[in-house]
Amino acid sequence: MAERFYIKGGTPLKGEVSIGGAKNSVLKLMAAALLVKGSTKIYNVPELTDVDIMLKVIAQLGAKIDYNKEEKSVVIDATELTSVTATYELVSKMRASFVVLGALVSRCKEANVAMPGGCAIGERRVDFHIKGLEALGAKIKIENGYVIAKANKLIGSDIYLDIPSVGATENIMLASVLAEGSTRIQNAAQEPEIVDLANFLNTMGADVNGAGTSEIIINGVKPEHLHSIEYTTIPDRIEAGTYMTAIIATKGKGIIRNVYPAHLTFFTNKLLKMGANIKLLDPTSMEVSCKNRLNSINFITQPYPGFPTDLQSMAMALLSTANGVGIITESLYENRFMQVPDLNRMGADIHQDRNHAIIKGVKKLSGTTLTASDLRAGASLVVAALMADGESVVEKIHHIDRGYENFESKIRLLGGKIERRVEDSQINLTEGVHNESYL
Ligand code: EPU
Numbered sequence: 001m002a003e004r005f006y007i008k009g010g011t012p013l014k015g016e017v018s019i020g021g022a023k024n025s026v027l028k029l030m031a032a033a034l035l036v037k038g039s040t041k042i043y044n045v046p047e048l049t050d051v052d053i054m055l056k057v058i059a060q061l062g063a064k065i066d067y068n069k070e071e072k073s074v075v076i077d078a079t080e081l082t083s084v085t086a087t088y089e090l091v092s093k094m095r096a097s098f099v100v101l102g103a104l105v106s107r108c109k110e111a112n113v114a115m116p117g118g119c120a121i122g123e124r125r126v127d128f129h130i131k132g133l134e135a136l137g138a139k140i141k142i143e144n145g146y147v148i149a150k151a152n153k154l155i156g157s158d159i160y161l162d163i164p165s166v167g168a169t170e171n172i173m174l175a176s177v178l179a180e181g182s183t184r185i186q187n188a189a190q191e192p193e194i195v196d197l198a199n200f201l202n203t204m205g206a207d208v209n210g211a212g213t214s215e216i217i218i219n220g221v222k223p224e225h226l227h228s229i230e231y232t233t234i235p236d237r238i239e240a241g242t243y244m245t246a247i248i249a250t251k252g253k254g255i256i257r258n259v260y261p262a263h264l265t266f267f268t269n270k271l272l273k274m275g276a277n278i279k280l281l282d283p284t285s286m287e288v289s290c291k292n293r294l295n296s297i298n299f300i301t302q303p304y305p306g307f308p309t310d311l312q313s314m315a316m317a318l319l320s321t322a323n324g325v326g327i328i329t330e331s332l333y334e335n336r337f338m339q340v341p342d343l344n345r346m347g348a349d350i351h352q353d354r355n356h357a358i359i360k361g362v363k364k365l366s367g368t369t370l371t372a373s374d375l376r377a378g379a380s381l382v383v384a385a386l387m388a389d390g391e392s393v394v395e396k397i398h399h400i401d402r403g404y405e406n407f408e409s410k411i412r413l414l415g416g417k418i419e420r421r422v423e424d425s426q427i428n429l430t431e432g433v434h435n436e437s438y439l
Pocket of ligand 1: 024025046060096122123130163165167189303309403
């Protein structure tokens with residue numbers, strides 16, 4: 001059986017949508033919960049397949065999990081850990097689980113974590129993670145596809161990252177919380193999710209300073225200093241940006257609730273330049289609307305606070321029908337233009353040259369059968385289908401379920417015509433698309 005989205009485009013999205021907890025934050029908070037011999041309660045946990053995988057990884061290490069989907073909370077009791085191994089079976093399903101490496105080395109002084117390998121969007125190496133842990137004194141071997149780390153003790157160190165890698169910054173932060181002395185991460189990632197992790201750790205009794213800047217200093221504390229906490233995850237800025245795009249793409253008008261607008265400043269400015277209207281209603285709500293055809297713009301994806309790579313595909317969907325020519329340069333990943341062939345099949349005029357995409361705006365897109373190749377490319381195809389004439393079917397939507405909670409329900413709340421169907425994987429899609437039960 002396969003799950004697909006059936007979408008009828010052309011309806012302006014209107015109404016309100018509430019944003020859930022940040023996927024890329026909550027996964028790391030769950031790993032950080034492994035540091036404390038006690039219970040951690042995390043709120044604003046989105047219902048995502050990536051969250052389920054992370055909980056399995058943590059349970060595999062011996063922590064007890066109580067996941068309350070109604071309350072959107074999870075309690076992780078890491079009083080006793082029974083294993084230091086995160087298996088390939090789970091890590092290969094979700095790279096973010098590699099962040100348990102830092103937490104395990106910190107807490108248990110050893111870890112066996114499967115190497116995550118590349119993924120659809122790029123090579124995604126972990127060399128900075130490993131060099132960072134080695135700088136703290138861990139001895140690391142890679143054997144049989146596993147990173148095997150051991151440390152008699154970890155000693156604070158100065159670590160310079162060649163690229164402000166989000167995952168490496170997080171792994172080093174986690175590893176240095178219980179190290180002896182101070183660790184300084186230079187050229188650290190500055191994403192809001194890094195700040196959330198630092199706030200979480202500090203609430204737990206750690207001593208982390210400078211998160212949100214390029215230099216983070218972690219003063220090691222004794223294990224008995226850490227204690228049980230309750231903590232609420234920040235809103236998901238990428239989910240918010242996706243709904244902003246969908247509203248603008250369909251020439252609609254909607255309110256995004258439970259968002260921190262400051263986390264989207266760069267993206268919002270680009271949308272304003274294109275001609276969208278964005279109004280701050282209160283510190284956690286924005287009104288977004290668009291009446292006219294957008295203007296093309298150019299942008300380069302960059303680490304935070306630059307243009308987020310995770311919203312690049314969404315912006316490309318907007319540029320596909322904007323007035324003029326736009327150029328996107330993807331500077332973080334080698335292979336993050338996987339939405340291009342499907343957008344072109346919808347009638348877009350996009351030419352890709354290595355990490356540049358040249359988008360000549362066309363008047364309209366038309367619906368067809370589309371395939372989600374990864375999470376964000378998949379979401380951009382849904383946005384494109386919502387703005388296109390006619391009907392589309394999006395296949396392989398399990399990629400989208402990794403990062404968007406109740407995606408189709410939230411779009412339907414905004415008036416979008418979308419339905420999830422579970423059906424035979426061999427179904428004739430041309431027939432299926434004309435079954436209008438979702439309208
Ligand atoms: N890199 C290396 N060596 C390393 C680490 C990173 O070469 O040791 C390279 C990567 O190959 C990549 C670049 O540095 O080209 C940036 O990677 P980074 O480590 O910053 O990314 P990440 O931690 O693997 C997180 C998010 C991604 C998001 C990026 C950039 C999570 C779970 N994932 O990945 O989110 O694109 O930061 O902001 O936090 C998504 O949500 O769809 C997603 C892919």
